[in-house]
Amino acid sequence: MTAPRIAFVGAGNMAASLIGGLLAQGVAASAIRASDRGDEQRARISAEHGIQTFADNAEAIRGADVVVLSVKPQVMKDVCLALAPHLEPQQLVISIAAGITCASLEQWLGAVPLVRCMPNTPALLRQGVSGLYASARVNATQREHAEQLLGAVGLALWLDEEQLIDAVTAVSGSGPAYFFLLIEAMTAAGEKLGLPRATAAQLTLHTALGAARMAVASDVEASELRRRVTSPAGTTEAAIRTFQAGGFEQLVEDALNAAAQRSAELAEQLGR
Structure with missing residues (x-):
């Protein structure tokens, strides 16, 4: 063209x-x-x-x-x-x-x-x-x-x-910040587990990058990818259950609803 x-x-x-x-x-x-x-x-x-x-x-x-x-x-x-x-x-x-x-x-x-x-x-x-x-x-x-x-x-x-x-706006426009927040939290938790901060940061960043590339390249949904790497009674399952017990999915939904609502409010304010 x-x-x-x-x-x-x-x-x-x-x-x-x-x-x-x-x-x-x-x-x-x-x-x-x-x-x-x-x-x-x-x-x-x-x-x-x-x-x-x-x-x-x-x-x-x-x-x-x-x-x-x-x-x-x-x-x-x-x-x-x-x-x-x-x-x-x-x-x-x-x-x-x-x-x-x-x-x-x-x-x-x-x-x-x-x-x-x-x-x-x-x-x-x-x-x-x-x-x-x-x-x-x-x-x-x-x-x-x-x-x-x-x-x-x-x-x-x-x-x-x-x-x-x-x-x-709620999913992708603001979305990078959500992943940055998770990277912050995982890095801090890794440091508390005894890793040097720089090592914890590199492990977190490259894990995020690798997981994203796997999800983009895969022909199955993220839920199936998660299932494949979650061995019964293993370490990943222990972490996932902790996330879910804390209401992780509902918290994400509430956060995106808040972002979408704020986007609509800003459109009304800025359009006057």
């Missing part, structure tokens, strides 16, 4: 990751541009990726097929209202800002094709996963462009309903 011309409004870490992923896929630097208010940020992104940068958002999006809104949610309304008079009806707008609904974006930008997505921080290593939702104005080619963009930094999964973005 011929690469579209892409303009990034906001050139922070996530935008830089997406730009790097697109270039690694063979998209020409001449097809990508970015705007940012910060002089240092523009200089850095231009030097690292060889793309054209602008201080003015309206100038950056001129002639673009895809406009990626990668500014902080708190300033999204002001950015969109200033950008609206300069958008063309056929330009696809992709928002990677958490908590901003398509209804809010349409109120600020007007009747343009919109894709809302929720990437997560491993996208910075091109190991991310994103949930994507397209408004009714998005055509098939534009869906391909959005999938190509987010696919440059990991897995891109389409959602049929926009409200499922809250669930994506």
